[in-house]
Amino acid sequence: QGYSAYKRHTLTRPMSQPAAKKPKVVGNGAAASQDVQVVYAGMPGCFSEKAAKQYFNIKLKDEKYATSGLRSVATVFQAVQDGVAQFGVVPVENSYSGSLHQVFDHLLEFEHLQIVGEIGCLEEHCLLSLQTVSDKSMLRAVRGHPHILDACSRYLEALEKANDSEIRCEPAMNSASACKDLTSTPSIEPTAVIAPFEAAEIYDLRVLERGIANDKNAETRYIILGRAMRAEAAPAAGLAPGGSATEIPMFKSSIVLALSNVEGSVFKIIAQFSTRNINILKVETRPAATANSRQPVLSTSPRHWDYLFYIDFEPSRSPQTNKNLISALSEFSMWMRDLGTYQAHSNGLVVSRPDWSILDTASC
Incomplete structure (x- = not known):
């Protein structure tokens, strides 16, 4: 396929x-x-x-x-x-x-x-293959981690059209293991892997193309x-974290908590951050039943569609404000765990605005 x-x-x-x-x-x-x-x-x-x-x-x-x-x-x-x-x-x-x-x-x-x-x-995804494969038009299969294959989906679809043949995608545990498997047990069909540029030298592979991800940034x-x-x-x-008095690094705190499945429970949690002018950076939910089977944290058996909430936030510079926040979150949640406070890091790239003019606004 x-x-x-x-x-x-x-x-x-x-x-x-x-x-x-x-x-x-x-x-x-x-x-x-x-x-x-x-x-x-x-x-x-x-x-x-x-x-x-x-x-x-x-x-x-x-x-x-x-x-x-x-x-x-x-x-x-x-x-x-x-x-x-x-x-x-x-x-x-x-x-x-x-x-x-x-x-x-x-x-x-x-x-x-x-x-x-x-x-x-920032990760540059490259198309690598054995030295015997001189051109990407020869390829019949591509290996890589599922997330990486998805991140390069547009390139793979275009490659299929250009080659006028199907490109079979084979999932791998990680990019480097795909490189090693390719060199140790070469496929009968011309096969490539998606991996970092540096992997080409480590595993003696040919770089067929660089920067093939959907999002180059x-x-x-x-x-x-x-x-x-x-x-x-x-x-x-x-x-x-380091930093001088004039260069204060940004910190991030991560917690996970369980909420009662009743009206207003999420609002009460979000309100604790808002009233203290604390910025929420990310909220991720995971099924409580799955999590509870790994590490029981709830006193009652969770049901399907009950969730745990993972929250990243930017803590206040006031220790007392942070202490009050945690106390309030504990009051309005069934269970909570601190996952750590640490220095945040990002390349801080500004993503270019999409060109909405390409859409047919009449159909929106």
């Missing part, structure tokens, strides 16, 4: 995840024991590794650190909670394709972890996981 059929049937199904076991290191496992250990989901050359290095090159200027790839997002959470690594880096949201829901579920499941940082990374937000720690412990870990 071509890309259009793949989009209808495959992208709507979650990829199967193996059960979490003791992490298997697939990256640099020979790091010195005194180095800060950082884990990510994937293999060398994947987008998550790039994000990890970009973040810790800034935050741990005077400390050595080592990155290691694990086979899934779940094993990253498990490794940090078990103390195998001090920090984990996982993608949580893409500016084009939206949130990665499994990450929110894991934040609830692994109760001893908190978000200690974040970083927004797409940004993926990664969160940095660490074991729950006191605020005063952050500087020793190199993760405390």
Whole structure:
């Protein structure tokens, strides 16, 4: 089946995840024991590794650190909670394709972890293939993570039309594993992968085309996981926000809470932020029944269509205001958990306004 059929049937199904076991290191496992250990989901050359290095090159200027790839997002959470690594880096949201829901579920499941940082990374998606494939017109299949295949959907559809043949899309756990599989077990049909530009050198692949994403300015937000720690412990870990008196960094706080399914419950929560002039940055909902099966948090059994609310907000500079906010939220919710307060980071790109003139306004 071509890309259009793949989009209808495959992208709507979650990829199967193996059960979490003791992490298997697939990256640099020979790091010195005194180095800060950082884990990510994937293999060398994947987008998550790039994000990890970009973040810790800034935050741990005077400390050595080592990155290691694990086979899934779940094993990253498990490794940090078990103390195998001090920090984990996982993608949580893409500016084009939206949130990665499994990450929110894991934040609830692994109760001893908190978000200690974040970083927004611009990601260039490239079409890579074996050196024997000299032109993209030869391609019959493309591999990549489902979110990445979706983020490059327009290019893949155009490639089908240009080649006048169907392009079979094959989901992969991550971009780097797709590269490794392609080189270790070459497909009979000419096949490409969508991966970072740097992966071409690591896996000796040919770059057929660069910048193939639907949104050339797409940004993926990664969160940095660490074991729950006191605020005063952050500087020793190199993760405390810096900044001078004239350059105050923006902070972000994340919480998750459960609400009674009654009229006015959402309004009462939102009102607590509004009355204190606190800006809500993001609200994400997840089914309470699914979350409760992983980590029971509710005293009563949730029903279908009951939800947990994950909220990111910009905390007040007044500690007392923040304390009053948390107290009020606790009063109006059935249950609540603090997921961490950390320095916010984004490339801050201004997205160009859409050209609405291309639409037939008479049909709106």
